[in-house]
Amino acid sequence: MIxxxxxxxxxxxxxELKDCIHSGVQGFxxxxxxxxxxxxxxxxxxxxxxxKDIAQRVINACNHNINKDSKNLVLVCWTWQSRDNDVDxxxxxxxxxTYLKNNNIPYLFTCVDNCxxxxxxxxxxxxxxxxxxxxxxxxETCKPRGFYQWALxxxxxVGPEGHPLEDxxxxxxNLIKDRFNELVKENN
Numbered sequence: 001m002i003x004x005x006x007x008x009x010x011x012x013x014x015x016e017l018k019d020c021i022h023s024g025v026q027g028f029x030x031x032x033x034x035x036x037x038x039x040x041x042x043x044x045x046x047x048x049x050x051x052k053d054i055a056q057r058v059i060n061a062c063n064h065n066i067n068k069d070s071k072n073l074v075l076v077c078w079t080w081q082s083r084d085n086d087v088d089x090x091x092x093x094x095x096x097x098t099y100l101k102n103n104n105i106p107y108l109f110t111c112v113d114n115c116x117x118x119x120x121x122x123x124x125x126x127x128x129x130x131x132x133x134x135x136x137x138x139x140e141t142c143k144p145r146g147f148y149q150w151a152l153x154x155x156x157x158v159g160p161e162g163h164p165l166e167d168x169x170x171x172x173x174n175l176i177k178d179r180f181n182e183l184v185k186e187n188n
Contacts (some may be wrong), residue, residue, distance in 0.1 A: 003070045004038035007058035008077035012045035016159030022102045033172035037180050050083030050091040074107035078116045090120045112148040
């Protein structure tokens with residue numbers, strides 16, 4: 001059985017989505033773009049965490065699933081590097097990338113904001129999904145964007161705390177699903 005392990009912060013947890021009760025073991029939303037991708041879903045995300053914790057929570061979840069004779073598939077939405085008080089998050093991204101490659105675990109990375117993207121040649125950006133760039137240089141990011149950038153710049157509804165709501169997650173799912181399905185097909 002394949003299990004999708006999804007790592008990230010509040011955007012993958014689903015903060016402010018209607019079905020997110022924010023407490024308990026299953027307190028995450030099932031309406032995030034990551035949860036919509038696959039039925040066998042393990043949410044390793046948590047609101048407010050940094051990239052160091054994202055990497056470690058995904059590794060822990062994968063190790064737990066391996067003990068259950070399950071095959072892991074990973075999707076991570078990296079957050080702002082400032083949460084770790086880092087200039088960049090390369091060390092955390094590389095830690096997880098190395099773990100996943102060494103354990104033959106297929107993965108797809110994305111981010112909330114493209115500020116996490118560096119020119120580090122060791123990071124395998126071929127395993128990343130970036131949201132389409134905007135076209136208006138006055139108020140849009142005109143290079144590939146992260147989920148949060150894309151949602152805000154496309155004027156999706158956000159909650160009182162600024163999280164993109166269900167319509168953004170649904171449309172993000174539609175954008176990323178073909179790339180994700182290719183990954184599943186290659187590893188099934």
